[in-house]
Amino acid sequence: MPKPRMDARPQASREAWAFPMLLYAALFVGLSLLYILGLSFMSRGTGYTAGLPLGGHNYARIASPLYLRSLLLSLRLAFFTALFCLLLGYPFAYFMARASARARTWLMLLLIVPFWTNALIRIYGWKILLSASGPINQALLTAGLIERPLRLLYTDFAVQVGMVYAMIPFMVLPVYSAVERMDWAMVEASRDLGATPLRAFLTVTLPMTLPGILAGLVLTFIPSIGLFFLSDLLGGSNTMLWGNMVHNELLKSRDLPFAAALSVVLLSLTGLVILLYRRMGGKAEGMVF
C-alpha cells in the first residue's frame, strides 16, 4: 500500500518541523504565563522579590474603585480607539483595495513607512503637533477661530488621537485583505437585482468583509487596553490606564505579585474579547484566528 505511506510522510515531517515552534511556545509563552499566574497569588517580599503567604489578596485589592475606574477608562479608550480606527481605516482600506496597482503601492507605503521610525519618536511628533505653540494651535490662532491656544496636549483627547494613530494600520491591513478578496460580481449582482450603490455596500460588501472588520477590531482593541507609554507621554496625570498600572507596580512600587495580578486580569479580558470574536464570526469565511 504505497499511497498511505506517501501521505503519511509529509504529515510526519510537518509535525517534526512544528516541534521547535511548539517547544518555543511552551517555554516562552506557556511557562511565562504559568509563572505570572503563580506570582499573582504570592505576596510582596523585600526589595524586588515575591514570597509567602499565598492567597487571593492581590485580586481583592484590584476590586477597589481606583482600579475599577482605571479599568473602565482603559476599556472605554480601547473601545473608541477600535471604533475610530474602523471609521477611518475602512474607507482607506476600501479605496486602497480598489485603486490601481500603482496607487495601491503608494498608499501601502504611506501606511508602512511610519513604522520604520521608532514609535516613541513618532509620539514625540504628536507632542509637538498638539502643544500650545504647535502647528495646530498656530493655525487656529492665525485663522482667528480661537483667541487663546487650546489645551490639547496632556488630555484624554491627546491619548485617544495617539492611540488611533498608532493602531490604525492594524485595522487597515485586515480590512484591505478582506476587500481585496471580495468577488465584485456579488456587488454587480446586487446592483442588477435593484440595489443602489449604498444598499449594495450595506447588504453585500459590508457583510462579506465582516471577517476583516472583526479581525481589525480585535487587533486594535486588545493592544489599546495595555498600551502605557502613550498615556505617559500624551496624557494628563489622571489618565491612568491599565497598562500604566502594571507599569507603575512593576517599576515604581516594585510589587511583582500585584503587577502579575493586574496582568492576569488584562490577559483574561483579552481572552474574553477573542472568545467573543470567535462567537460572532463563527460562521463567516476568512476568519483570521
Add this chain to the structure above:
Amino acid sequence: MADPQVLLSLRGLKKTFDTQEALAGLDLDVYAGEFITLLGPSGCGKTTTLRIIAGLELPTQGSVFLDGEDITYLAPEKRAVNTVFQNYALFPHMNVYKNIAYGLSLKGVGRQEIARRVGEMLELVQLSGYEKRLPSQLSGGQRQRVAIARSLILSPRVLLLDEPLGALDLQLRRAMQHELKDMQQQLGITFIYITHDQEEALTMSDRIALMREGRFVQLDTPRGLYEQPRTAFAASFIGETNLINARAEAVKEDGVLLDIAGFHVPCASEDWLTPGEPLLLSLRAQRLHLSREPVSTPCRLSGTLVESHYAGGERASLVRLDDGQVLHTRASTEGEDLPEIGSQVYVWWQQESGVLVRDDREDVHA
C-alpha cells in the same frame, strides 16, 4: 404568431478598453419572447455586450433601447433587465431564501408577498425545502437554479444569461439546457444567452448572433447558420466542415460553375461573387458520401482514401484530392461496404450541401 415586436435594440454599439477595441459597432433587434444566443470564441465581446445591456458597463459609443426607450446610461438597478452571472454570484452570507428574496425585499414588497413568490420560484426551479441552505452547501446545478430564480422573481423584460451552464458537467448541462428552454417558453420571457458552445446554441436558440472580434459575423436561425454559413469562420465555428479552395469558372443565372482540382462542380451563387476570384466551398463532413464507383451527379470529386476509422454511427474518413487538398467525411456506416485504404474513391454530395463562403480566415487581428 402575431407580428414580432422589437423589445430590445442595440444601435452602433462600440466599446474600447484603453486602446483595445472590444466592440466594433453592433446593431441588433431582439424580439419579445425570443431566445437569442450570442455565440463566439472567448474574447469576441459577447460578455461586454451583455454587461452593457445590463448597465454594468457603459458603451464608448452607441445606444441601447428597451421598449423604445433609451436606457444606455440608466443605472443597472433601474433597468427591467436581470442577469444570471457566470459562476452565479450568489450571496455567500445569505441562504437560498434570502438570495431569492433579495430583489423583492429591496423593492419594499411585503413579507407575506415575498414568502409566497419565493415559494413559487422554488417550486419552478424544483428547490422547495432548500430555503435554509447556504450557497456553499449546494451543488453546482442547484446554485445555478437559485441564480435563475433570484433573477426571474423580478419578472424582468429581458433575462441575460452569461454562460450559465459553463461550470456544469456535460450530463447536467444537457438536462439544464432543456429545463431552461422549457422555462423560457413557459414564462414567455426574452432570453439573451451567451455561450461559446455551438451545440448548446444550436439546440436552444430561436436565433444565433455569431460574434467575432466585436462584430456580428452572422445573425440567423440555428438552421440557417448551419446550412447557409456566409463566411469561412461561421462555417467552421458551427459543426465540422471542409473548406475547399475553388475557382469560379462561369457565373450563370441559376448558379456558378466551380473548378476544383480539375472537376467542374455546380453550386448556388452568392451576390458578392466575382468570376475568376479564388473561393471557398464549405462542405459539411456529414453531408459527404463516399463511393468506389464513379457517380453520375456533377457534385463530386475524386481522390485517394488515406484514412478511415469506425466512430459509432458514422465512419470518419480522410480523402486526399488530386491537387493535395484533404476532405474529412463522416458518412453513415449503414449499408455500404468500405473501400480499402489507398484506393481511388469518389466523394459526392447534394448540390445544396455545398455553400460558397467568404474567406475571412485571415481577418483575425488579435
